[in-house]
Amino acid sequence: MSWNTIVGQERAKHALKQTLLSGRIAHAYVFHGPDGVGKRAAAFALGKALQCEELRDGDACGVCGPCLKSQKGLHPDIHVWMPTTKDAPHTDIAPRLQALAENPYGTVDFQSRPSMSSEATSSNKQVFYSVDTINLEIRRALSFHRVEGKYRVGIFLDADQFRTEAANAFLKLLEEPGEKTVFILITNRIDHLLPTILSRCQQMRFDPLSVDEIAGALVEREHQDPTTASVLARMADGSLSRAMVLSGSEELPLVREDVMDFLRQSYLGRGDVIIPLVDAMSSRGREHTKFLLLICLGLLRDLMLIADANSPELIVNVDQADVLTKFVTNLSDARIPEMIEAVEQTSYLIERNVNVRLALISLSRVLAAAMRGDRNAKVTTSLA
């Protein structure tokens, strides 16, 4: 009833079920792995199962009072927190949590979606857990007696967003656990958590989803037609959340056109065109740039399939086959694997907060060299 709402992740689901069956509930968990693969869905399912009055075979019954409240995101003993921007109005958090209760794969964080009243646009503003939030709000919520539930559950989204002072305050909370309190920390960057925090948590890894798992979920949940679902699933790089954003986006064709333009202009190498283009791309924020690079990777992988001519049926951008074939014919010297490596490396750097604009300018140079057949094109060397 609960676990089967989570797409894939059989290993994690099995482990959590066994935990519930044995009754040996850890005091704190870290669910880690890439974005959009089901960590939040699993945290909600665990919270719900912990509160369920009629747990059956390690699964919440789905019909008891606590289950109904958990499903609506209204259980008074399940608390969900997320990092916010400094000036985010407090009232802006509730609708995000509500949306998440309805669809745990939805995009609700302040960075990818500065406003809940519009679709994802992404912002460069930093988000974080403040010391005040921890010392006042979170401490208070977790130190009250349980209202009605069997456990007090605290779910922390993006739990890597603690600055030093906040991390230490949070550590104190972890160190003095209230009875029947369960912490669930969620992160895509487990290396950003303090070792002292990690050592107190049981770790559970969530892997990228398969193309089939994502495509199936898009057909079932988004009523997407199977062909489009399979295209989007290949683009989504293992993330159901990303696939859902793509599925609802009218922006995709425009972004793809931007990427083609970036490749074209990089090849021509005119600084007076490239710089304004990069400025326009980077002005839309880090998340948007990551999305753009993802689309770019999809196009480059298609180019490789066309160039190798061994499995054209695997092409993602089927509707662009003509343009892509022309590219391969015109640039027969292009070193596509190096281009892919450069884009992956740039994504990695942008994920780690390098300057987006500089990274794109550097990428443009490397792509130009690789398109001309230069064997030594590397992002790292030109960034140095």
Ligand SMILES: [Zn+2]
């Ligand atoms: Zn129940």
